[in-house]
Amino acid sequence: GAGVSQSPRYKVAKRGQDVALRCDPISGHVSLFWYQQALGQGPEFLTYFQNEAQLDKSGLPSDRFFAERPEGSVSTLKIQRTQQEDSAVYLCASSLFSGGLPEQYFGPGTRLTVT
Amino acid sequence: SQKIEQNSEALNIQEGKTATLTCNYTNYSPAYLQWYRQDPGRGPVFLLLIRENEKEKRKERLKVTFDTTLKQSLFHITASQPADSATYLCVSRGSGGGADGLTFGKGTHLIIQP
Numbered sequence: 001g002a003g004v005s006q007s008p009r010y011k012v013a014k015r016g017q018d019v020a021l022r023c024d025p026i027s028g029h030v031s032l033f034w035y036q037q038a039l040g041q042g043p044e045f046l047t048y049f050q051n052e053a054q055l056d057k058s059g060l061p062s063d064r065f066f067a068e069r070p071e072g073s074v075s076t077l078k079i080q081r082t083q084q085e086d087s088a089v090y091l092c093a094s095s096l097f098s099g100g101l102p103e104q105y106f107g108p109g110t111r112l113t114v115t
Numbered sequence: 116s117q118k119i120e121q122n123s124e125a126l127n128i129q130e131g132k133t134a135t136l137t138c139n140y141t142n143y144s145p146a147y148l149q150w151y152r153q154d155p156g157r158g159p160v161f162l163l164l165i166r167e168n169e170k171e172k173r174k175e176r177l178k179v180t181f182d183t184t185l186k187q188s189l190f191h192i193t194a195s196q197p198a199d200s201a202t203y204l205c206v207s208r209g210s211g212g213g214a215d216g217l218t219f220g221k222g223t224h225l226i227i228q229p
Contacts, residue, residue, distance in 0.1 A: 035219075042219035042221045042222050043219045044219065104161065105161070106159050109157075
């Protein structure tokens with residue numbers, strides 16, 4: 001079946017622009033996670049949804065970052081007034097059960113470059 | 116704060132040998148550890164999960180150990196092949212509920228040389 005998909009795969013934004021990154025999780029998966037991965041680093045947790053409820057947003061780096069999952073399936077990560085330090089790969093992952101166990105299925109990521 | 120440490124330098128192993136990757140954790144006691152593989156331009160792929168009450172877990176050519184005394188997990192690939200070349204990530208979460216504190220290591224870049 002289809003895995004986790006993300007769009008766009010690549011995004012170039014000028015500093016100060018707003019961007020919206022989309023994640024389509026595996027159908028029926030309860031949990032959805034967003035991560036930020038800088039070059040040469042491991043993914044860093046941003047936020048977690050259980051169905052439509054955002055249970056943890058402790059990893060969001062600033063109030064310019066906003067995520068939603070209004071119907072408990074597709075999720076959007078929005079970054080307002082992008083800065084150069086926002087350049088990274090943004091990964092989405094979904095999991096069948098709550099809490100991300102036993103494994104998370106990752107999408108290919110969206111590479112954001114802020115110029 | 117809780118920390119996962121992996122040797123972020125590249126590990127070069129000759130084909131056919133066993134590759135051993137190390138994951139050390141500090142300042143907490145994870146309920147489990149997971150290992151993921153990541154290829155360039157792709158998202159991580161789950162390989163194995165080992166819980167704190169398990170000493171060892173195997174899957175085909177892969178073996179993971181969990182030593183709560185040493186605060187360390189070892190990830191072994193036996194009979195390594197060039198196709199095993201990738202970055203391997205160690206990830207954990209603390210004991211207790213919620214999704215807070217998901218922590219990834221930086222990953223170890225493994226290169227299997229023919």
